[in-house]
Amino acid sequence: MNLTLKIWRQAGPSVIGKMETYKVSDISPDMSFLEMMDVLNDQLIRDGKDPVAFDHDCREGICGMCSMYINGQAHGPNRGTTTCQLHMRSFKDGDTIYIEPWRAAAFPVIKDLSVDRSSFDRIIQAGGYVSVNTSGNTQDANAIPVPKENADKAFDAATCIGCGACVATCTNSSAMLFVSAKVSQLALLPQGDPERELRVLRMVEQMDKEGFGNCSNTGACEVECPKGISLENIARMNREYLRASVTSE
Amino acid sequence: MGATGLFLCLFLVGHLAGNLQLFIGGAEGQLQFNEYAKFMTTNPAVKILSYLTYFSILFHTVDGILLAVENRKARPVKYAYNKPSANSSWASRNMAVLGTLVLAFIVVHMSNFWAQMHWGEIPVQISGPDGTLDEPLKDLHTVVLGFFNPAENSLALAAALLYAFAMVAIAFHLWHGFQSAWQSLGVNHPRYTPLIKGAGKAFSVVIPALFAIIPLYLYFTQAA
Amino acid sequence: MATLNSRIPEGSLGEKWTNHKNSIRLVNPANKRNIDIIIVGTGLAGSSAAASFAEMGYNVKAFCFQDSPRRAHSIAAQGGINAAKNYQNDGDSTYRLFYDTIKGGDYRSREANVYRLAEVSANIIDQCVAQGVPFARDYGGLLDNRSFGGVLVSRTFYAKGQTGQQLLLGAYSALSRQISKGKVQMYNRHEMMDVVLVDGQCRGIIARNLVTGEIERHGAHAVVLASGGYGNVFYLSTNAMGSNGSAAWKAHRKGAYFANPCFTQIHPTCIPVSGDYQSKLTLMSESLRNDGRIWVPKKKEHVEAIRNGSMRPENLAEEDRDYYLERRYPSFGNLVPRDVASRAAKERCDEGFGVNKTGEAVFLDFSSAIMRYGKTEANVQGVKNPSEAQMQKMGEDVVRAKYGNLFEMYEKITDDNPYQTPMKIYPAVHYTMGGLWVDYNLMTNVPGLYATGESNFSDHGANRLGASALMQGLADGYFVIPYTVGEYLADDIRTGPINTNTPEFEVAEKEVKDRIKGFLNSNGKTPVDEFHRRLGRIMWDKCGMARNEQGLKSAISEIQALREEFYRDVKVPGRAEEFNPELEKAGRVADFMELGELMCRDALERNESCGGHFREEYQTEEGEALRDDENYAYVAAWEYTGMPAEAKLHKEELVFENVELKQRSYK
Incomplete structure (x- = not known):
């Protein structure tokens, strides 16, 4: 297939960027989207031009590194799919494809399509953990049974890959889905219970500090999340937050 | 936003119940409506409720504006190409715009009637269907009817249409707002959330529709 | 250059680690505050070590080339993590896990290291559960297990097909906690460019800030490489695009011996190559071999028909299929170790029985599992005489619950529905058992330079068993190196900060x-x-x-x-x-x-x-x-001399006192 690509080019964090147009040809429908980008970069390098910088690593949909806004949607048109798992068979010969970085004040552009998502790390650092030392002298793993339903829900929340598609797609650039996934996971497990109040208060405080927008429940994040993290988690976090705000001293 | 929003939904129900009395025709309707209007402006319990309502509107507005400003700041550079329709409803993304329209309507609406009732010079109803009243009543009924009567108000048609249009804005605002409020308050349950969503959609259609029918009804019945 | 001293403690196999811990030198808490440790890599081995060191009181600097420590490729491990918990009461024990690992590694690993690994394995599960890792549980609320290749017990703990992700996020959260306390300084998007030796001791690294390009010097009293394996030398592998061998190689060039570099694991169940543009290969978890049966057609004409699309594989009669693993290895069947399964696939494809256009693919078929589960499920639900379609549907649901995300991933990549038609798979490079030579304390022959996880060579011999990489990474990071590093650092309490x-x-x-x-x-x-x-x-x-x-x-x-x-x-x-x-x-x-x-x-x-x-x-x-x-x-430990082909060989003889060396048989 032959394609026209409109790609955001920005040389550095403090430089103004703009959309540039490129053509690629002989793209196989079995290629992944990033392999198509490889083809483009190969072409650019051979022509003596600057290749497009983009983040990617595992290319199997789990590391959360890839982050492209493709044709107006985070990770492209398919549901439950990261950019690296999007294949060119989802496009047609002759298509024009817009490719942009995640856009949010809390995700500043590093170069071209690469953004800085360390704000997510700082939110986790604010409380997204259980305070247990790694001594190995904890109680036996089976000492506290966890109802299967809760374990499964905690797992579902924990499958978040931290890619930031929720923020990218949210009309308000809100990080609620990401934060609530971690809050939920730990709130659903007995191990996370002792710190649940402090955790939610601190994580939300950090989230606000990072400059993410507010949740207006459009539900776009849930639709675009490559791991299908549910809005139920946001409700749970709201509950946790209310409860913590009321009961904390 | 959720709590005040839901309280304002309750207010809408109360308000609508009052308005529906405008369908009662004749002198009986006039008396009942004016008595109701007096009750609403003088009863201490209602007073408390109405202050709560003013507060809710104010809070809902101010908080809404603050949030909208923060949200704008959260994305300084917009997408060159964005396709939000793929993942969210139009109403959900335009709550601030819809809210602004609703607020503008509230201002207009209050200056039309509420301000008249409180401070305006409005006619007084002296006698009802069963003869002279013990105490004269402020005749809001006549004011309302006159407002939508082309014979008395040259802008009656525009007013009726404006009121109906405002109800469309409210409908869209509620379409998203009703179920969103529950989500914000932390209520999301696989069994009950579909019910809430269904109820929200019914609410957002039925209530504004009933509201909207009234000015149109008053206009067309009086114009005929 | 130092000679190879593996520093294996005295005593019987079961006592070595305990004795060693009891006699190892300690650094007192006040002194730990004056000691800096650098960790390169934040996968399971790196994150866990960084968190543990910081908890103990050391000052830690951790480096990763990705944009966040949570992205390390440990995250992609699918199947599970082994631990000798014997929750299933199927006769598992520390010794059995040890024995399976030694045997699975074809008797090319160090007994003492492997036994220690088996010993601490149970603690890993306790630790992870305490951290909030959501392992799969049964309806009683207790932990569930499954089985992996090369063993006859169910000792694998898992979280659907995302076990590596859950364990890494657990370690990442422990690391995050220490970052928030300021005990770990995290350097994201930084790549280690070289190690620095001062008077023969490793005293720091040179790193490049990948965002600004700045070259930085970082001093430390000890440097731990937890930088993963070098499978990407093959270009196409199941590794992440960024996975690299450079940290280990730099250490090698500075004097660290590289052990058994030729021991690479080819994983039998990966999605086959589809074209020249391919940038990586995707693994389909070994756990699929619990339920999938591997086959190729018996006759060439059927191979031809399937290749050119005139026949659907699901329509090929049972008697025309060659379930070659079940045929050759009746006792382990489809669950033979990875090396054996891979070679058997290659053998069939080399003979011309490969089932895709390139001739390099075999089938992994779930139809009998789907029917089997469907039948059981019908009984459970009280459906009498269920139809084929009913059984298919119910069976698909069971299989979806177990492997849903893997099936989806397969469909996304190949556009084939594996519930309907068998998966096509082929072996691909997956893991490197070789790595930097380390002693029992996980220190390389360069004093102060350590290697953990996949970047060292120590535990898997010539072949790693499934679900053991996660076990080793966390064992090294949580439970081994935090103790053993004291032996070396105890001499460093008066050194003071390292001057760069x-x-x-x-x-x-x-x-x-x-x-x-x-x-x-x-x-x-x-x-x-x-x-x-x-x-x-x-x-x-x-x-x-x-x-x-x-x-x-x-x-x-x-x-x-x-x-x-x-x-x-x-x-x-x-x-x-x-x-x-x-x-x-x-x-x-x-x-x-x-x-x-x-x-x-x-x-x-x-x-x-x-x-x-x-x-x-x-x-x-x-x-x-x-x-x-x-x-x-023996372990072949290579010393760099300027030209890799002319590297100097040092041998560490492997002494087996507790197992008898036999030809591996999975028949």
């Missing part, structure tokens, strides 16, 4: 800068990836699933020629002082070109077949690996 304004750091920094300049100033025309692809082809063809003397010799000269061409003709765009992914790749590929040569050298040296190392000259009449315990029961 010394000639040693200066020289190292200059070398790094010169190398970068060299890449950028090369007036070539060819992008880095092309060289990488060509290197991968050489490695796969001649140092892959099967190797022979002639091939390896030619591989060495081909690699040397390619390397020469690389430095002459590579094109690296951009500048040094900016975010420049091509520049990063150039450095890594340059190192792979040396490492690949050493792998071939090692493979050539080892005149036997064992585990993942299959030399065609050394096989039994039935085509099984033929080990030579008399001459090759």
Whole structure:
């Protein structure tokens, strides 16, 4: 297939960027989207031009590194799919494809399509953990049974890959889905219970500090999340937050 | 936003119940409506409720504006190409715009009637269907009817249409707002959330529709 | 240079680790505050070590090249993590896990290390559960297990097909907690460019800030490499695009011995290559072999029909299918170890029975499992005499609950629905058992330089069993190195902060800068990836699933020629002082070109077949690996001399006191 690509080019964090147009040809429908980008970069390098910088690593949909806004949607048109798992068979010969970085004040552009998502790390650092030392002298793993339903829900929340598609797609650039996934996971497990109040208060405080927008429940994040993290988690976090705000001293 | 929003939904129900009395025709309707209007402006319990309502509107507005400003700041550079329709409803993304329209309507609406009732010079109803009243009543009924009567108000048609249009804005605002409020308050349950969503959609259609029918009804019945 | 002293403690196998811990030197808490440790890599081994050191009181600096520590490739591990918990009451024990691992590794690993690994395995599960890792549970709320290749018990803990992700996020959360306390300084998007030795001791690293391109000096009293394996030397592998061998290779060039580099694991169940543009291969978890049956057609005409699309594989009659693993290995069947399963697939494909266009694929078929589960489920639901369609539907639901995400992933990549038609799979490079040589304390022969997880060689011998990589990474990081590092650091309490304004750091920094300049100033025309692809082809063809003397010799000269061409003709765009992914790749590929040569050298040296190392000259009449315990029961530790092909071999003899060396049989 032959394609026209409109790609955001920005040389550095403090430089103004703009959309540039490129053509690629002989793209196989079995290629992944990033392999198509490889083809483009190969072409650019051979022509003596600057290749497009983009983040990617595992290319199997789990590391959360890839982050492209493709044709107006985070990770492209398919549901439950990261950019690296999007294949060119989802496009047609002759298509024009817009490719942009995640856009949010809390995700500043590093170069071209690469953004800085360390704000997510700082939110986790604010409380997204259980305070247990790694001594190995904890109680036996089976000492506290966890109802299967809760374990499964905690797992579902924990499958978040931290890619930031929720923020990218949210009309308000809100990080609620990401934060609530971690809050939920730990709130659903007995191990996370002792710190649940402090955790939610601190994580939300950090989230606000990072400059993410507010949740207006459009539900776009849930639709675009490559791991299908549910809005139920946001409700749970709201509950946790209310409860913590009321009961904390 | 959720709590005040839901309280304002309750207010809408109360308000609508009052308005529906405008369908009662004749002198009986006039008396009942004016008595109701007096009750609403003088009863201490209602007073408390109405202050709560003013507060809710104010809070809902101010908080809404603050949030909208923060949200704008959260994305300084917009997408060159964005396709939000793929993942969210139009109403959900335009709550601030819809809210602004609703607020503008509230201002207009209050200056039309509420301000008249409180401070305006409005006619007084002296006698009802069963003869002279013990105490004269402020005749809001006549004011309302006159407002939508082309014979008395040259802008009656525009007013009726404006009121109906405002109800469309409210409908869209509620379409998203009703179920969103529950989500914000932390209520999301696989069994009950579909019910809430269904109820929200019914609410957002039925209530504004009933509201909207009234000015149109008053206009067309009086114009005929 | 130091001689190889593996520092295995005295005592019986079961007492070694306990005795060692009891007698190991400690650093008192006040002194720990004056000691700095650098950790390179934040996968399971790195994150867990960083968190543990910080909890103990050391000052930690952790480095990762990704944008967040949570992205390390441990995250992609699917199937599970082994632990000798014996929750299933199927006769599991520390000894059995130890024995399975030694046997699975084809008797090329160190007994003491493997036993310690088995010993601490149970603690890992306790620790992870306490951290909030959501392992799969049964309806009673207790932990569930499944079975993996090469063993006869169910000891694998899992979280659907995302176990690595959950364990890494657990370790990442422990690390995050220490970052928030300021005990760990995290350097995201930083790549280690070299280690710095002062008076023979490792005293720091040179790192490049990948965003600004700045070259930085970082001093520390000890440096831990937890930088993963080097499977990407093959270009196509299940590793992440950024996974690289450079940290280990840099250490090797500075004197650390590289052990058993030729031991690479080819994983039997990956999605086959579909075209030249391919950038990586995707693994389908080994857990699928619990329920999937592997086959190819018995007759060539059916192979032809399937290849050209005139026949659907699901329509081929049962008697025309060759379930070759079940045929050759009746006792383990589809659950033979990875090396055995991979070679068997290659054997069938080499004979012309490969089922896709390239002739390099076999089927992994779930239809009988779906029917079997469907029947059980129908009984459970009280459906009498269920129809085929009903059973298919119910069975699909059961299979979806177990492997849903893997099936989805398969469908996304291939556009085939594996519930309806068998998956096509083929072996691909997955893991490298070889790595930096370390002693029992996980220290390399360079004092103060440690290696953990996949970057060392210690626990898996010539072949790793499924679900053991996660176990090793966390064991090393949580429970081994936090103790053993004290033995060395106890001498360092009076050293004070490491000064980086010394000639040693200066020289190292200059070398790094010169190398970068060299890449950028090369007036070539060819992008880095092309060289990488060509290197991968050489490695796969001649140092892959099967190797022979002639091939390896030619591989060495081909690699040397390619390397020469690389430095002459590579094109690296951009500048040094900016975010420049091509520049990063150039450095890594340059190192792979040396490492690949050493792998071939090692493979050539080892005149036997064992585990993942299959030399065609050394096989039994039935085509099984033929080990030579008399001459090759040693660890080959290579010392860098300037040319990988001329590296100097040091041997660490492997002593087996607790297991009897036998030919592995899974028949």
